[in-house]
Amino acid sequence: MTAEQVDVVIVGAGFSGLAAARRLTAQGHSVIVLEGRDRVGGRSWTGEIAGVPLDLGASFVGPTQDAVLALAAEMDCPTTPTFHHGKNVINWRGRTRSYRGTIPKMSPVVLADLARLRVQxxxxxRGIPVDQPWTAPDAARLDAMSLRDWMSSKRATRSTMDLMSITARVVWGADIGSISALHAALYIKAAGGLDRLLDVSGGAQQDRFLDGTQQIAQRVADELGDRVRLSRVVKQINRDERGVLVRCADAPADANTGTDADTDDDGHIRASTAILAIPPQHRAGIDFSPALPPEHQRLTRCWPQGRLSKAFAVYEYPFWRTDGLSGEGVSDTGPVLITFDMSPSAAGPGVLLGFVDPAHFDDEEPRVRRERTLAGFARLFGERARHPVDYLDQRWGAEEFAPGGPTAAVPAGSWTGVGPWLRKPLGPIFWAGTETSDVWPGYLDGAVRAGHRAADEVSAWLARPV
Ligand SMILES: Cc1cc2nc3c(=O)[nH]c(=O)nc-3n(C[C@H](O)[C@H](O)[C@H](O)COP(=O)(O)OP(=O)(O)OC[C@H]3O[C@@H](n4cnc5c(N)ncnc54)[C@H](O)[C@@H]3O)c2cc1C
Incomplete structure (x- = not known):
């Protein structure tokens, strides 16, 4: 079989791979994007219930996320403010109470402790360079401990620990004990601070895309046309003095159902360079020849993906609004951890989104998952929440192909161990994906920025004198 020949082969048609492809194509380079799933968007995937488009993965966008906002504007995908009026609710230690603002109503001791920890x-x-965190003066000490260890060292109260644990499960898809303190501090800094990361007004949850985030990816893919190839799982990358030879296997008809990919070799592509726009953990699914250097191999194990699920219940109208509630809620009971109102309008339908802890959820059958989610919604918004007209959930950790999300849950020792290799090019191979961004890593914005950065690196490589 004759190999197709292009300047750049890009692995992954998430926001990062598509942004890289768009930039390189505009610069006149020939590009092919290979995507293992049967759809573009990656961790951005928009479903629909009761005629309402619902983001099963990435959903929100906020100030300073300029790269994704610019891309969305170019693709003519408008945003709408996240509904944020009225009181929020918290279900804590068995009681449900309402409060205003980001900080839940708790005892003055806990509130003071929370404020102190947020500042700290x-x-x-402050001292961590986002592009080289391992060079920070305190890097070795901070990377030797988990976020939990660091909070204990600061004598955080149990309630502060528990609230931060809920936050971590939603932000990283992992507990505070599984995240390096250096990574947590870096991640917060790269987002512009804890308020920017957690808030609705002025923060990362301020807006969402009217018709869902996947539409942005789909429109970029439409622009790229037959350069984007779906259901093509990259299995092998050989590199030599001419560049790379990439071999694929056909993915199953619906990669989201998770059946194993067909291993029949289905053609290969020769390219001068490759961009891998996939999470670091998933680099391990590709057979590299010659083999990746040991640091790159360790990196795939040091950057495991977190696990987070999302559940939606649809009601005739957003009944909680008539009770003066915003639909934003927090619970320490689980599996529903944090909720938002995703209703298209006050007239209806009403849509509650729950970020759901995968433990005691992902392995359950659909009926049990639905019951547990609705019980969680009912604890926050009352018994009416038990009777939706429709229900949908998405378990990112249970995906068989390219599982996990929202992002990598980077444990202690990773940054100081193998951080310098995260995006260090390997000859003609370049690395993108949101995890490699030093601004808004873990977000759509970081994905777009990383795609642009990798595209620029590739352009420079292609233009080098040989
Ligand atoms: C539940 C959840 C909620 C989130 N909420 C938000 C939010 O509100 N706002 C926000 O900004 N971000 C959010 N995120 C994070 C956001 O989705 C990601 O940061 C972003 O989509 C990552 O884009 P990417 O292109 O780097 O990677 P991905 O989207 O993961 O794209 C990588 C692509 O590569 C493909 N792939 C992997 N291996 C191979 C292979 N061997 N061969 C071929 N293809 C391969 C995958 O199928 C995938 O399509 C959320 C994520 C999740 C899961």
Whole structure:
């Protein structure tokens, strides 16, 4: 079989791979994007219930996320503010109460402790260079401990620990004990601070895309036309003095159902360079020849993906609004951890989104998952929440192909161990994906920025004198 020949082969048609492809194509380079799933968007995937488009993965966008906002504007995908009026609710230690603002109503001792820890977490990032965190003066000490260890060392109260644990499960898809303190501080700094990361007004949850985030990816893919190849799982990358030879296997008809990919070799592509726009963990699914250097191999194990699920219940109208509630809620009971109102309008339908802890959820059958989610919604918004007209959930950790999300849950020792290799090019191979961004890593914005950065690196490589 004759190999197709292009300047750049890009692995992954998430926001990062598509942004890289768009930039390189505009610069006149020939590009092919290979995507293992049967759809573009990656961790951005928009479903629909009751005629309402619902983001099963990435959903929100906020100030300073300029790269994704610019891309969305070019693709003519408008945003709408996240509904944020009225009181929020918290289900804590068996009681449900309402409160206003980002900080839940708790005892004055806990509130003071929370405020103190928030300031200290922000301060922790000050000395950390986001592009080289392993060079920070305190890097070795901070990377030797988990976020839990660091909070204990600051004598955080149990309630502060528990609230931060809920936050971590939603932000990283992992517990505070599984995240390096250096990574947490870096991640918060790269987002512009803890308020920017967690808030609705002025923060990362301020807006969402009217018709869902996947539409942005789909429109970029439409622009790229037959350069984007779906259901093509990259299995092998050989590199030599001419560049790379990439071999694929056909993915199953619906890669989201998770059946194993067909291993029949289905053609190969020769390219001068490759961009891998996939999470670091998933680099391990590709057979490299010659083999990746040991640091790159360790990196795939040091950057495991977190696990987070999302559940939606649809009601005739957003009944909680008539009770003066915003639909934003927090619970320490689980599996529903944090909720938002995703209703298209006050007239209806009403849509509650729950970020759901995968433990005691992902392995359950659909009926049990639905019951547990609705029980969680009912604890926050009352018994009416038990009777939706429709229900949908998405378990990112249970995906068989390219599982996990929202992003990598980077444990202690990773940054100081193998951080320098995260995006260090390997001859003609370049690395993108949101995890490699030093601004808004873990977000759509970081994905776009990383795609642009990798595209620029590739352009420079292609233009080098040989
Ligand atoms: C539940 C959840 C909620 C989130 N909420 C938000 C939010 O509100 N706002 C926000 O900004 N971000 C959010 N995110 C994070 C956001 O989705 C990601 O940061 C972003 O989509 C990552 O884009 P990417 O292109 O780097 O990677 P991905 O989207 O993961 O794209 C990588 C692509 O590569 C493909 N692939 C992997 N291996 C191979 C292979 N061997 N061969 C071929 N293809 C391969 C995958 O199928 C995938 O399509 C959320 C994520 C999740 C899961």
């Amino acid at each position: 977490l922000d301060r922790l990032g």
